[in-house]
Amino acid sequence: MSDGRLPTRRRTVGWIVAVIVMLLLFAIGWVMVRGFGALSELQNVRHSVAQLHKAIDERAVDRADRIAPRIAQHTELAGDLTSDPIWRGFEFVPWLGQNFTAIREIAAIAGDAVDDAVTPIVALAADVDLTTLGLSGSRIDLVPLPKLADPLSGAASALAAADARARLIDLDGTLSLIADAVGETRSMIEDAASTVGALHGAATLLPGMLGSSEPRTYVIAVQNNAELRSHGGAAAAFIQVSAAGGTISVVRAASGLDVPALTEPLELDDAVLVLYGDGPWRIPRDMTSVPDFAAAGSLIAQRWQSQFGTAVDGVIAVDIDTMRHVLTATDAVQFDAFTATSDSITTVLTNDMPQAIPDPAAQDIAFSRAAQAVLGAALSSEEPSSLLAALSDAARDDRIRIWSAHEEEQDLLAASSLGGALPHDDDHDVHVGVLLNDRTGAPLDAYAAATITTAFGVCDGTPATQIRVTWTSAVPEEVAASAVAPEGGAPGDLRTLIAIYGPQGASARGGLTTTLDRRPVVQQDITIAPGESGTATATFTGAGSSDPLTRLHHTPMLEDPEILRADIDCG
Incomplete structure (x- = not known):
């Protein structure tokens, strides 16, 4: 007969289970409290950084000095909350662990960035107006710039390293709350890296490039994105400027057709020849089709010198969207019968002007006058x-490209996004890209839209990366009726060369057009009627394939393409 008491062994097991459950509940509560605390501190970091940016803009040095320590305190606390043994243990929990890892990593990265970048930048802000860099009208005071180069170098390097580390954080499968918080902090670091990197580049390059020791001559190529080329659009206008002692002045302007095509190409590159023929080596309007802007800039400089007899120290390429950005900081501009503001410049140049001026040569002249007015x-x-x-x-x-004829300057430019070189893959970053080049012969790409879909997976047992580009035309009937018909098409049709390049060293599955810097390139020639869509697809296997952190690049368009992620299609 039982006395109602459990055997000792069963009571012991029960106590052990109860203790384990209690410890587990405690641990869960512990990491949840610390997790929400860390997310709150990261939000405080973002708010404080915005306040610091405003204080620097307003040259409120005392306020900036008070804000900077707060940013460091918030990042330090976020790091402390996510680095204890219990937190680290939860990183190994299936399905949930990546959430804890992502928060810890972004907190640590933000802390390192703040320690190495915020203090020197705040110190510089006390002596130099970082928001103007001495710019006044058409002149920049070059005297203080060399003094900024060294302090900004360390901050720029630290932020660039932090940006690279932040991009490697894997957010696949993380909760939306975590993904949003990490993504916002990552964007903050990316913006800071871009801004400080630009400041460092300016402090290093501007004294020489703006004629501190000798006058310089530059050609600005203004691209019309309504006729797409690899770097933005057909070079519809050229403006020659001089720089001496920090003062910039306009010397000469020309339309794209004022610099006529050559009978024989200046030089040839086999890969570009396969993609685009010899046009980019003969026709100035097409020279920005060359995927490497160093080559494109050199071609424009050679052609300008042969046409006008002026040696060129560098070439700067901008586009319609650059003009739109500039007009946000200026008054409205007038050219010919048109008035344009930042809100209307795109419509004026891509719709109103072509409708009012049907002749392509006259369009280029009007486009050139618009570019002169904005400059x-x-x-x-x-x-x-x-x-x-x-x-x-x-x-x-990605709207500005710069090439310098001076080797030391070009080395620095080539290492930045301004240089317009094809990206380089390394242990941390894999890159793919889409280059669009118009073959319609009319400025109709203003009525087109792109959707770029990336997919990563396995095809036939091999890791693969797939890029799909869907190109859709919305050319209005009244525009189509008077448009020039592309070769093999009807009036209003869009003919576009869509080149998709893969990771360095990879192979193109199902067909290869050429290679660019060891990158496989698949190009398709698509012609679509108004209201229709066409799709170009490329699948890459081998080196760098199936990496979900792959970075996507694309030709700058009037409207940014919609970027989607989808399942891979191996059919």
Whole structure:
């Protein structure tokens, strides 16, 4: 007969289970409290960084000095909350562990970035207006710039390293709350890296490039994105400027057709020849089709010198969206019968002007006058901080390319996004890209839209990366009726060469067009009627394939493409 008591062994097991459950509940509560605390601190970091940015903009040095320590405190606390043994243990929990890892990694990265970058930048802000860099009208005071180069170098390097580490954080499978918080902090670090990197580049390059020791001559190629080329659009206007002692002045302007095509190409590259024929080596309007801007810039400089007898120290390529950015910091501009603001410049140049001026040569002349008007507004702007911010935004959007004929300067430019070189893959980053080049012969790409879909997976047992580009035409009937018909098409049709390049060293599955810097390239020639869509697809296997952190690049368009992620299609 039982006395109602459990055997000792069963009571012991029960106590052990109860203790384990209690410890587990405690641990869960512990990491949840610390997790929400860490997310809150990261949000405080972002808010404080925005406040610091505003204080620097307003040259409120005392306020910046008070904000900087707060940023360090928030990042330190976020790091402390996510680095104890219990937290680290939860990183090994299936399905949930990646959430804990992502928070810990972004907290640590933010802390390192703050320690190495915020203090030197705040110290510089006390002596130099970082929002204008001495810009006033058409002149920049070059004297203080060399003193900024060394302090900014360390901050730029630290932020670039932090940006690279942040991009490697795997957010696949993380909770949306975590993904959003990490993504916002990552964007903050990326913006800071871009801004400080640009400041460092300016401090290093501007004294020489703006004629501190000898006058310089540059050609600005203004691209019309309504006729797409690899770097943005057909070079519809050219403006020659001189720089001496920090002062910039306009010397000569020409339309794209004022620099006629050559009978024989200046030089040839086998890969570019396969993709685009010899046009980019003969026709100035097409020279920005060359995927490496160093080659494109050199071609434009050679052609300009042969046409006008002026040696060129560098070439700068901008586009319609750059003009839109600039006009956010200036008054409206007038050219011919048109008036344009930042809100209307795109419509004026891609719709109103072509409809009012049917002749392509006359369109280029009007486009050139628009470019001159915008440059004139920039050189007379009374809002230097707004103008530099606008140019910084345009550069961040990949809208500005620069090539220098001076080797040391070109080495620095080539290592930045301004250099317009094909990206280089390494242990941390894999890159793919889409280059669009118009073959319609009319400025109709303003009525087109792109969707780029990336997919990563396995095809036939082999890791694969797949890129699909869907190109859709919305050319209005009234525009199509008077448009020039592309070769093999009807009036209003869009004919576009869509080149998709894969990771360095990879192979193209199902067909290879050529290679660019060891990158496989698949190109398709697509012609679509108004209201239709066409799709180009490329699948890459081998080196760098199936990496979900692959970075996507694309030709700058009037409207950014929609970027989607999908399942891979091996059919």
